[in-house]
Amino acid sequence: MPGKGKLSDRPDFHIIGELVEAGSRVLDLGCGEGEFLAWLVANKGVVARGVEISAAKVRKAITRGVSAYQGDLDEGLADYPDQAFDYVILSQTLQETKAPLHVLREMLRVGRRAIVSFPNFGHWSVRRAMLFTGQAPKTELFPYDWYNSPNIHFLSINDFESLCRETPFPISKRYFLSGSRRVTVAPNLMAQTAVFLLG
Amino acid sequence: MVVETRSAQFDSISLDSGATLSPVEIAYETYGHLNDAKSNAILITHAFTGDAHAAGISHETGKPGWWDNMIGPGKAFDTDRYFVICSNVLGGCQGTTGPGAKNPATGRPYAMSFPVITIRDMARLQRMLVQSLGIERLLSVAGGSMGGMQALEWATSYPEMVLSVIPIATTWRHSAQQIAFNEVGRQAIMADPDWSEGNYYDSGKLPGRGLSIARMVGHITYMSDESMREKFGRRLREKEKFGFDFGVDFEIESYLRYRGNQFVSRFDANSYLYITKAEDYFDLTNGTGRLADAFRDVGTRFLVISFTSDWLYPSYQSQEIVRVLRRMNGDVAYCDLQSNYGHDAFLVDIAEQTEIVRGFLESTARTALTASPKGVR
Structure with a gap:
């Protein structure tokens, strides 16, 4: 997973920040240190909740004033009533979840809409690394060795789109990014990051 | 301040x-x-x-x-x-x-x-x-x-x-466990003859033994196995070997006795009964x-x-x-x-x-x- 830095370091946050309507109820799954939620509260006046597994990060998030709690993502979602939120956000974390399909279903149960962003495993840099080294790809997008990577499910933009077709999950909007630049041509090859608005 | x-x-x-x-x-x-x-x-x-x-x-x-x-x-x-x-x-x-x-x-x-x-x-x-x-x-x-x-x-x-x-x-x-510890404390106080059904205020004798035992139990529950091991371990109190009697051998014994005795001078035994009851309810x-x-x-x-x-x-x-x-x-x-x-x-x-x-x-x-x-x- 790319580091969850300041808002400016994470181009998908800019997209998500624009998607979220002012004053809405937002749940951020894997909220990290709560920077993004704090930004949404300050700039969009949202009612924010966060879930994060790491005690150290939850501490930072609470210190920031975010109502975050320490908990497992799957277990945490189960407790929420249907449609408790306007948006449930899963930013750069889908590839780390044990049961991605279950998480996506739960997101659309507890939220009116789901916003999912993930690093694109179909990006040319990943394909090239695999082709030339014959090893599990280690790139800017996926900087880990195979044995210490938090990523356990690798997916490309095409993978996600076909899952949404088959399940089905209604895709309302899609954004493809290379760095902070929008990608319009051959996104599955050219985009590093994808952002989908479901529901 | x-x-x-x-x-x-x-x-x-x-x-x-x-x-x-x-x-x-x-x-x-x-x-x-x-x-x-x-x-x-x-x-x-x-x-x-x-x-x-x-x-x-x-x-x-x-x-x-x-x-x-x-x-x-x-x-x-x-x-x-x-x-x-x-x-x-x-x-x-x-x-x-x-x-x-x-x-x-x-x-x-x-x-x-x-x-x-x-x-x-x-x-x-x-x-x-x-x-x-x-x-x-x-x-x-x-x-x-x-x-x-x-x-x-x-x-x-x-x-x-x-x-x-x-x-x-x-x-x-x-919980049952929390009530249980409180009950041990209460019984220790009420078993002390100086407690006198709670009417000890004018007698000049406080139910000190009972109250200090209650406090000793309390102190055990406030610490963890690890913190007790780190703080006291099996260290002996001002001696090199066991006394082979029932005086104080271990540091932890000394600590608990000290805490217990100290508590008697600042806390009322009947308040102990009433407040633990409030917790249990x-x-x-x-x-x-x-x-x-x-x-x-x-x-x-x-x-x-x-x-x-x-x-x-x-x-x-x-x-x-x-x-x-x-x-x-x-x-x-x-x-x-x-x-x-x-x-x-x-x-x-x-x-x-x-x-x-x-x-x-x-x-x-x-x-x-x-x-x-x-x-x-």
Whole structure:
């Protein structure tokens, strides 16, 4: 997973920040240190909740004033009533979840809409690394060795789109990014990051 | 910061048991300044044997308050920004009416004729104090252990009066194990012949043996296996080898005896009985077990804190509170802080606790400017 830095370091946050309507109820799954939620509260006046597994990060998030709690993502979602939120956000974390399909279903149960962003495993840099080294790809997008990577499910933009077709999950909007630049041509090859608005 | 304990009197208070106490007195201290809008007040609720002297240096005794590391200028409860109140609980023995107080009807101490009190009764008296200070709404009610129970009681009994609560290392109802330890303490006191059915105030002999044994048991439950091993291990007390008698061999024995004896000089045995009973009766759901009902109309923000090595008030008890609030989509922040200090952690292991309490209070103060009394939902 790319580091969850300041808002400016994470181009998908800019997209998500624009998607979220002012004053809405937002749940951020894997909220990290709560920077993004704090930004949404300050700039969009949202009612924010966060879930994060790491005690150290939850501490930072609470210190920031975010109502975050320490908990497992799957277990945490189960407790929420249907449609408790306007948006449930899963930013750069889908590839780390044990049961991605279950998480996506739960997101659309507890939220009116789901916003999912993930690093694109179909990006040319990943394909090239695999082709030339014959090893599990280690790139800017996926900087880990195979044995210490938090990523356990690798997916490309095409993978996600076909899952949404088959399940089905209604895709309302899609954004493809290379760095902070929008990608319009051959996104599955050219985009590093994808952002989908479901529901 | 030199502080003085003050006292407020009220004509009477009606109790959960149906009894009425009249009059009733409450000892309290305040730190910092109440702002003109009276919107920066925080009530600190103390644990079992605590008192009103939470912070600063006591004018009377020269001793620092029991949470002096958390309350003061620049600390978690920053007295440069907040007006902090702490009072001795109802049933206590450090200035608030309890079994050692004089019953105006007889001119003698209440002793065991004192009515049995509850955590809700404690909160009720605190509310009378807060209102008498002209405060309509508290920014927060915060406390650990039994103090956390009072904070939870405030949230459910007077939700319109609290913007946020910070229950730390606590539970929404006393468990069988918690009741069991309290009962051992009570039985130790009542088995002491000097207890005399509670009528020892004029005898000149306190039930010191019973009370100190009760306190020894308590101290064991406040520590963790690890913290005891680190602090005492199997070290012997001022000797190289076993004494082969029943004097003090180990450091831990010496420590417990010292703590027990010290306690006798500052705490009333009957207060021990009454306050532990209040803890044992504590159940936010009044026996239904349906915590969601208790939190139904509560718009208060919650910061729930537990500690990984606390086996007296284990983390799962805090997590039950958090889970129910989450199901109701309540505003709850929760962290299980890593500590080896056991239940004592909320008093001694305060670096991380300070960080999150400070941030939580700041954001609560920010929302206070915009939120309705019901908070966000």
